[in-house]
Amino acid sequence: MRIGTLKESYIADAALFDSRTQKTWLAIGAALLLLFPFVASDYWLYLACLVAINVASASGLNILTGYTGLVSLGQAAFMGLGAYTVAILETRLGTHFLLNLLAGGTVAMLGGLIVGIPSLRVKGLYLAIATIAASFITHFLFANLKLTGGTTGLSVPPAQFFGLPLDTSFRLYWVIVPVMLLMVLGAANLFRTRVGRAFIAIRDRDISAEVLGIPLLRYKLLSFGLSSFYAGVAGGLWAYFFRVVTPESFPLLMSIFFLAAIIVGGMGSILGGILGAIFMTMVPELLKLIVDLLPGGTEMTVFLSPVRTVVFGLLIVGFLVFEPHGLAEVWRRTRRFFHLWPFRN
Amino acid sequence: MHKTLQPSLRRRALVLAASAALAAPFAAQAQSNEDIVIGGSIPMTGVFAFAGVGINAGMADYVKMVNDAGGIKGRKLRYVPEDTGYKVDVSVAAYKKITSQNKVNLYYGDSTGFAKTINPELDRSGQILMAGASFATELNDPAKFPNQFLVGPDYTEQIGILLKHIAKEKPGAKVAFVYSDSEFGRDPIEASEAAAKKLGLTVPVKLMTPAGSVDVSTEVIKLRRAAPDYTIFHGYILAPIPEFVQQGKQMGMTSKWMGTFWTMDSSTVMKMGEGADGFMGVMPYRYYYDTSAKAPMLDKIRALRPEYQSTAYTQGFLTAMLFTEAAKRTLEAGKPLDGKNLKAALNTIKDFDTGGLIGTPITISGNSIPVGRVYKADMKAQKMVPASDWINLSK
Secondary structure (H helix, E strand, C coil): CCCCCCCCCHHHHHCCCCCHHHHHHHHHHHHHHHHHHHHCCHHHHHHHHHHHHHHHHHHHHHHHHHHCCCCCCCHHHHHHHHHHHHHHHHHHHCCCHHHHHHHHHHHHHHHHHHHHHHHHCCCHHHHHHHHHHHHHHHHHHHHHCCCCCHHHCEECCCEEECCEEECCHHHHHHHHHHHHHHHHHHHHHHCCCHHHHHHHHHHHCHHHHHHCCCCHHHHHHHHHHHHHHHHHHHHHHHHHHHCEECHHHCCHHHHHHHHHHHHHHCCCCHHHHHHHHHHHHHHHHHHHHHHHHCCCHHHHHHHHHHHHHHHHHHHHHHHHHHCCCCHHHHHHHHHHHHHCCCCCC | CHHHHHHHHHHHHHHHHHHHHHHHHHHHHHHHHCCEEEEEEECCCCCCHHHHHHHHHHHHHHHHHHHHCCCECCECEEEEEEECCCCHHHHHHHHHHHHHHCCEEEEEECCHHHHHHHHHHHHHHCCCEEEECCCCHHHCCCCCCCCECCCCCCHHHHHHHHHHHHHHHCCCCEEEEEEECCHHHHCCHHHHHHHHHHCCCECCCEEEECCCCCCCHHHHHHHHHHCCCEEEEECCCCCCHHHHHHHHHHCCCCCEEEECHHHCCHHHHHCCCHHHCCCEEEECCCCCCCCCCCCHHHHHHHHHCCCCCCHHHHHHHHHHHHHHHHHHHHHHCCCCCCHHHHHHHHCCCCCECCCCCCCCCECCCCCCCCEEEEEEEECCCCEEEECCCCEECCC
16 A cells, blocks of 8 residues: 655655655566566567667657657658668777767757658648658668668677677667666656656647747757657667668658557556557567467467467557557556555455 | 585585586487477568468478488477568567577578578577578678578579570560669669670660559550560569559560569469460479479479469478488588588588479589579469570579
């Protein structure tokens, strides 16, 4: 049961983690994350890294779509910009990987600022269509520039950390997961600041926000910039993780994947972005594990593979119908239940 | 304290060493009786499922045949496939899953993207020899891809086979290339243009269409203006080839139309309709129903599966056969089954009889098998019929 969470100051009220129970669970979570690489197989480590990259990118999109209300289908393109920047810097200059990741984020941010300009005139579906242009333009550039290696793309050497090549999921875990955590923490903190609250005001009604004195131009572009910075860094991590970047690595479908992730997870909620990315990445794999448990061997796999895809689709639709606020709401309800447990249920 | 500890430590070390020595022969025995594992990232769903299902069946059938005959030197083959949906990240997940649950020796990859992505991992682990669904020219480089090979000619070699046929049939002919704007489509074009010139052929036009385009009327007009004797399509499965052929014929074009491996399955070509009668293309393997020569392995397949099996099936079947051959040769040489030894064994394959799957003995000296034959569609019989003899580019 949760008791004694009386707040005596505004700072305490706005704190990200406000109760001892929460902090205890966070500590347990952190310990599990630290322990995980030592007990998990290469397969689970791979999935953990992939989930972390997707969480980072989904959190970025959540800033833009979930909190500022600007629908974007350009997230994959921005990830591509980040990935290519990292690949080019790593192969040509061999600069430190953290610097490359920052550069990747910055280049993607610049791309985001340009793509964000139409957001001042168009909203909703119209903006989504305008951002699709980003996908096509970046794809064209990646496939036709010499710098990006044409359709063959670029092979990325492993990131080096004091001479140690980060070439396995185990080693990359120690980069990808902390960077992701830092980014998620940054996003969570953003909405305790003036900037974050301005984003929310714009989402709720942009005209009123302007009347309140929020310059729409600056804040909408800032949201685009921040979101694409997140995508760029996630793309950079992607480049180090997969070690090959081609124009076909970041299709439009990937942008839809991230949009679906934040919708399923819960728009306008940091936890939603995290849960959505985990759901979208892990559920197909978990469904595979379930299929593996069924008897029948290879023949059954062939038969059940399409069924699995249909089940995944139905699960997404099911969530949208029965829990439109996403997985984050399910989580909140579960937590609320335990607040007064066992006295009321 | 120190003095009392040391002898006990030494004793423990001795016990450990003794038990290790005792256990060693058992370990070696376990090793020698271990299954030989063929892992597979197989696209059973997604855009490439039409081929993936066939590949899977082909691999599984050959593995069963080998096991029914007693395995390789007493060791059984075990085929562990996993669906990928033809997505690179899922494909890598499948690889990681299969390799962390099994000691994998051989692997089938589903795409060029996967082959390139997993290559550093193959080099790092050094335990696995891989082949797959990709015929990308880039992979045909033993220095860059030492643990991989292609089960047939790469895309440039496929067009090379067509060009060789054209040069023989009509010296000095005009050949047009129509290809998709993708890695797959652009792959062989530059090298093939040079190869055409070398053979005394001319390339009046190269047309690149967006991947998945349907309306190609402007491209057909450009093609007609160039009046080629032959038009080679690459980088597509089916669309927009039928549109090109139909509109071209309506405009009075006399060009012969040709395709490469992934277009050339019998069922795909037959979908082009009556208008595509005479459509030609390169095929590294004999079609399921081709009885023009003796093919004992095809007879076995026909007995096992009386209904038509796609060329993707044959590709999977042949891949498993070459995997088995490489493993057999490695074991016969008394070497452990790792990537380097398996590849070296594969490269000893010389004038190898595939039981008629490929109509000529094959030699694998590098990363590809540069052999194929030109087949032609006979729409009335609903079959592909040979239009050339087997062409070997290495000869």
